[in-house]
Amino acid sequence: MQSILDEIAERARMTRQKGRVADYIPELAKIDPDHFGMCIATVDGECFSAGDADIPFSIQSVSKVFALALALGRVGDAIWHRVGREPSGLSFDSILLLEREDGVPRNPFINAGALVTTDTYLTASSPREALASLLRFVRTACDDEGIHINEKVAASEISTGHRNFALAHYLASCGNLHNEVNKVLGTYCHQCGIEMTCRQLALAGRFLIDAPDMPRLVSPDRRRRIASLMMTCGHYDGSGDFAFRVGLPGKSGVGGGILVIAPGRAAIAVWSPGLNRYGNSKLGTEAMEFFAKQTGWSVFG
Numbered sequence: 001m002q003s004i005l006d007e008i009a010e011r012a013r014m015t016r017q018k019g020r021v022a023d024y025i026p027e028l029a030k031i032d033p034d035h036f037g038m039c040i041a042t043v044d045g046e047c048f049s050a051g052d053a054d055i056p057f058s059i060q061s062v063s064k065v066f067a068l069a070l071a072l073g074r075v076g077d078a079i080w081h082r083v084g085r086e087p088s089g090l091s092f093d094s095i096l097l098l099e100r101e102d103g104v105p106r107n108p109f110i111n112a113g114a115l116v117t118t119d120t121y122l123t124a125s126s127p128r129e130a131l132a133s134l135l136r137f138v139r140t141a142c143d144d145e146g147i148h149i150n151e152k153v154a155a156s157e158i159s160t161g162h163r164n165f166a167l168a169h170y171l172a173s174c175g176n177l178h179n180e181v182n183k184v185l186g187t188y189c190h191q192c193g194i195e196m197t198c199r200q201l202a203l204a205g206r207f208l209i210d211a212p213d214m215p216r217l218v219s220p221d222r223r224r225r226i227a228s229l230m231m232t233c234g235h236y237d238g239s240g241d242f243a244f245r246v247g248l249p250g251k252s253g254v255g256g257g258i259l260v261i262a263p264g265r266a267a268i269a270v271w272s273p274g275l276n277r278y279g280n281s282k283l284g285t286e287a288m289e290f291f292a293k294q295t296g297w298s299v300f301g
């Protein structure tokens, strides 16, 4: 395992075409595109890592996995009245389908759907309390108290997030936000501003592979369902391509991180800030493709 990771990190170092760092959130545009880190946390708690696996990065939309788990814990299957379970085939911040589908977003991993998820775990608490429960969930999952929200990234996103504001107001106009719009947006942007290292993210991802030493944060049924959504919707309009190339469920974020799970075996986190045309980490995807090929791990047998 270690030699596979070392080879991946070396290949990443040598690659010239690293993709484009997200610049629509000004704070993210400052990140050095040469970073590359990867960590595998196995079902029995062993960790293998390479490169910048201990440098924190902005997890952005990878947070949507934890947020969904938390929201499901609050309201259970009732959430599926407010958000769908189909890939959108469109970019993560698209508004196109919302009008046609009466303000019910296609899935919880595009921004519109994630705003509904945030609204769900926010209900009956203040944004501070809601974010504290989300952080508690993540910290418990990786057994590490050292996970925080980068306020600068959150503020940077709030001041430039016109698309997300448009999505949230549209959802509200359809009656699909229960809390005040600005409260939901502020909470959502802070959720996206959580920073984690690859090691922390891989360890936290073990809640989805039923690691025996972990507190049970979600039921086995829920774990399977979250994984199925990661497979079909975790990379937006690049989800089919990721499934084809990697064959494992994953969730990406515009910070360049990807959390991948190999059910029953390991959780894997990879980080490289440059993005491909779908807004998913370019080298992260290539690293996972190489890793899956070398290990033979795939949910397709």
Ligand SMILES: NC(=O)CC[C@H](N)C(=O)O
Binding pocket: 059, 060, 061, 062, 092, 093, 111, 157, 164, 189, 192, 252, 253, 254, 255, 279
């Ligand atoms: N794909 C992403 O990671 C998008 C998350 C980002 N915070 C946004 O809302 O635009």
